[in-house]
Amino acid sequence: MEKVYNLNYYNRKIVCLAIPGKIIKIIKKDDLASIDYGDGTRRTANISLVDVKNGDYVLVHAGFAIERIDENEAKKTLELFREMLSDAEDK
Amino acid sequence: MFSINNNKIANDIINKIKKKNNNLKFMHVCGTHQDTLVKNGLDFLLKDCGIEIGQGPGCPVCVTTPKEIEEMITLAKTDKIVTTFGDMIRVPGQNQSLENLKTEGYKIQTVYSIDDAISIAKKKKDKEIVFMAVGFETTAPTTASAILKKPPSNFSILCCHRTIPFALKSILDMGELKIDGLIEPGHVSTIIGSKPYEFISKEYKIPQVIAGFEPIDILMSALMLIKQIEKKSPFVENEYSRVVKRDGNIKAQSVIEKTFDICDIKWRGFPIIPKSGLILKSDFNKYDARIKFEDELINLKNFKFKEPKGCRCGELLRGLISPKDCPLFGVKCLPDSPIGPCMVSMEGSCNIDYKYSKKN
Numbered sequence: 001m002e003k004v005y006n007l008n009y010y011n012r013k014i015v016c017l018a019i020p021g022k023i024i025k026i027i028k029k030d031d032l033a034s035i036d037y038g039d040g041t042r043r044t045a046n047i048s049l050v051d052v053k054n055g056d057y058v059l060v061h062a063g064f065a066i067e068r069i070d071e072n073e074a075k076k077t078l079e080l081f082r083e084m085l086s087d088a089e090d091k
Numbered sequence: 092m093f094s095i096n097n098n099k100i101a102n103d104i105i106n107k108i109k110k111k112n113n114n115l116k117f118m119h120v121c122g123t124h125q126d127t128l129v130k131n132g133l134d135f136l137l138k139d140c141g142i143e144i145g146q147g148p149g150c151p152v153c154v155t156t157p158k159e160i161e162e163m164i165t166l167a168k169t170d171k172i173v174t175t176f177g178d179m180i181r182v183p184g185q186n187q188s189l190e191n192l193k194t195e196g197y198k199i200q201t202v203y204s205i206d207d208a209i210s211i212a213k214k215k216k217d218k219e220i221v222f223m224a225v226g227f228e229t230t231a232p233t234t235a236s237a238i239l240k241k242p243p244s245n246f247s248i249l250c251c252h253r254t255i256p257f258a259l260k261s262i263l264d265m266g267e268l269k270i271d272g273l274i275e276p277g278h279v280s281t282i283i284g285s286k287p288y289e290f291i292s293k294e295y296k297i298p299q300v301i302a303g304f305e306p307i308d309i310l311m312s313a314l315m316l317i318k319q320i321e322k323k324s325p326f327v328e329n330e331y332s333r334v335v336k337r338d339g340n341i342k343a344q345s346v347i348e349k350t351f352d353i354c355d356i357k358w359r360g361f362p363i364i365p366k367s368g369l370i371l372k373s374d375f376n377k378y379d380a381r382i383k384f385e386d387e388l389i390n391l392k393n394f395k396f397k398e399p400k401g402c403r404c405g406e407l408l409r410g411l412i413s414p415k416d417c418p419l420f421g422v423k424c425l426p427d428s429p430i431g432p433c434m435v436s437m438e439g440s441c442n443i444d445y446k447y448s449k450k451n
Contacts, residue, residue, distance in 0.1 A: 017123045017304075017438070018229065018278045046206055048236050049343045059281065059334060062176070062226070063204025064233040067281045067340050074333040077095050081311055085103050087318075 018061035020069055021045070023054055035060060095305045095333075104310045105136065111317055113141030116269055118262070118410050120149030120255060121276035122438020123304050129447050131306045142313055148258055148408045149276060151226045151251075152178045152436035154358040157396035159223070159251045160184040162388055164192060166221050166249070166380065169387050172198040174208040175223035178436040181429065185396060205237040205248075212246035221380045224248045227255055229278045231369055232343035235350035238371070238378055247380040252369040253356060255279050256287045261364045263295050268410055272316035274309070275301040277331040282347075284339025285327045292325040303331035350375065359432065360405030404431035407440060414441040421445060 021035035024042065031048040035058070046064045058065035119125070125146045128134045137144060148154050161184045167173045173189065180189035180199055193199040198218075202208045205222055212220040224234045231252045238248070259273060275288055280301045288299050298319035302312035312330045319325055329335055347369070356368025371379045381388060398405065402424070403417040414420045414433070420441055424430040433439035 017121075018281070046204070046233070046236065049232050049340060049346065051342070059278070061229050061278060062233050063206050064236065066229060066232070066278070066343065067334055070333050074095070077333050078097050078100060080332075081097075081100050081104070081307070084311075084314075085100065085107065 018059040018066060020057055021060050023047070023052055023056050023058060023065075026052070026054055033065070035065070095303070095307055097307065101307050101310055104307070104314050105140070108137070108140045108142070108310070108314055108317065111140075111321075113317065115142050115271040115317070115320070117142060117144045117272045117274055117313065117316060118147045118270050119144060119274035119276070119302070120147045120259065121274075121279070122146075122150045122436065122440075122443070123278075124149070124274060124276065124302065124309065125438070125440050125443050127304055127306055127309055129443050133306060133309055137313060142317075144274065144309075144313070145410045145413065146407075146440045147262060147410045148358055148361065149255075150408075150433065150436050150438040150440075151230070151253065152176075152182060153404065153408055153432040153439045154253060154360070155179065155182065155225050155251050155432070156357050156359050157184055158357075158391060158394045159249065160189070161391055161394060161396075162249055162381070163189060163221070163223050165388060165391060166384060167192050167197045167199055169384075171219040171221050172200060172211060172215065173221045173223065174200045174202045174211065176203075176225065177201045178438075179223060179225055181435045182432045183399070183430065205234055209237060209242045209246055212243045216243070216245060218245060220246050221384075222246070222248045223251060225251045227253060227276070227279050228282045228347070229276075231351065232282060232340070232346050235346040238350050238375055239346060242378070244377065247378050247383050248371070249380040250351075250369060250371055252351070253358060254283075254353075254367050254369065256283075256291070257367040258358060258361070258364055259288075259291055261361060261367070262409065263291070263297070265409070270297060270410075271320060273297060273299045274312050274316070275299050275327070277301060277303050277308075277335060280329075280331065280335045280339070282340050282343045285329055285335065285337050286339075288327045292327055296325050298325040299327045301327065301329045301331050301335050303334070358408070360408035399430045402431040404433045404441075407431075407433050414444040417441070 021037045024034045026033045033047045035045045045060045050065045057069040189199045208222040300312040300315045351369035354368045354370040355365045357363045376382045406412045424434045429435040433441040
């Protein structure tokens with residue numbers, strides 16, 4: 001029988017490199033947006049480095065949103081992994 | 092939020108890796124990758140599969156040179172408010188750290204973002220505020236964006252930004268260790284994209300995978316590297332496609348280009364690495380603390396620093412040893428009283444290993 005490893009998600013904020021959050025409200029004149037991190041934390045971040053709209057998900061690093069997270073691509077990731085695991089060459 | 096986790100797939104990946112006859116050494120250059128590896132026991136798991144993954148110079152705090160820390164200490168001692176990110180203030184300089192200075196009453200403030208440092212400058216107009224700008228390509232655009240917005244004239248930066256691709260080249264050129272594959276940092280790649288790594292696969296025939304930060308991302312990237320090695324066709328593969336685009340974040344790249352020139356720079360544990368640093372363009376001289384306070388920093392021009400006795404951070408940063416190979420690790424060098432930078436930073440491999448209790 002194949003061994004099962006438990007790989008639980010953990011709180012990424014420990015190493016605060018870049019964390020995902022959802023844009024709640026953009027404050028246009030200052031290039032700022034209120035970001036919800038999903039755990040009750042809301043903080044303002046600078047969005048001058050990205051093109052985003054309310055409701056988009058972004059990665060935030062050092063107070064700046066550095067990229068928009070592609071929601072569809074994120075949903076597809078596991079599907080992509082499954083495909084790669086069933087590669088023809090391995091059969 | 093955006094947790095990518097699936098035990099079935101993770102197990103399939105592990106079993107697939109296990110079936111292969113591996114004897115491989117991979118390197119990554121990212122503190123968050125190291126955290127994911129060690130926290131989840133993936134380092135041991137992969138070692139059982141014949142794969143060793145070591146951390147290279149992937150911690151901005153760790154590769155900042157003692158000279159740069161001494162520059163900040165000097166500026167703090169001349170009645171300025173110096174600001175930087177949390178871990179940086181704890182790295183020992185020649186005799187003391189910025190944190191030690193703080194206890195003596197000097198004005199040292201940790202900030203979350205360069206914008207916070209600028210806010211201090213706006214409030215305290217009679218004081219000079221210096222921000223120690225450390226970090227790789229992930230952080231450089233935040234500095235650039237702030238500088239382009241013309242902060243107040245009592246604000247300046249001590250630029251310590253470094254960039255990853257040529258540091259990787261330097262490690263490969265030094266040839267001190269065998270590297271079969273590189274796991275590239277997801278957040279640096281978010282900014283620069285995958286193109287800047289392509290020359291490495293071409294010139295050195297080394298496979299590369301840009302990886303995300305979930306345990307499953309690391310496992311998948313290991314499998315991707317193994318497959319590339321089998322096929323003998325090294326290239327830059329993107330495992331973290333939900334964030335990283337081939338061209339990267341163009342907007343961020345353009346603010347970097349507008350603000351910085353590329354320079355040669357020394358990394359802690361390394362000699363000077365060509366084209367691996369960023370320096371403010373001459374248009375922004377008034378924000379360059381090294382120019383603005385040239386007279387105060389003049390004594391540090393030929394600064395020669397001796398590494399603390401017994402400290403092996405240099406070798407660790409070059410991927411030659413692991414924390415437990417250093418006699419100071421967990422004995423004299425502890426998170427509360429660090430001797431080398433790799434024990435200070437939450438992205439340093441000694442700190443990470445210690446935190447997850449692998450003291451022996």
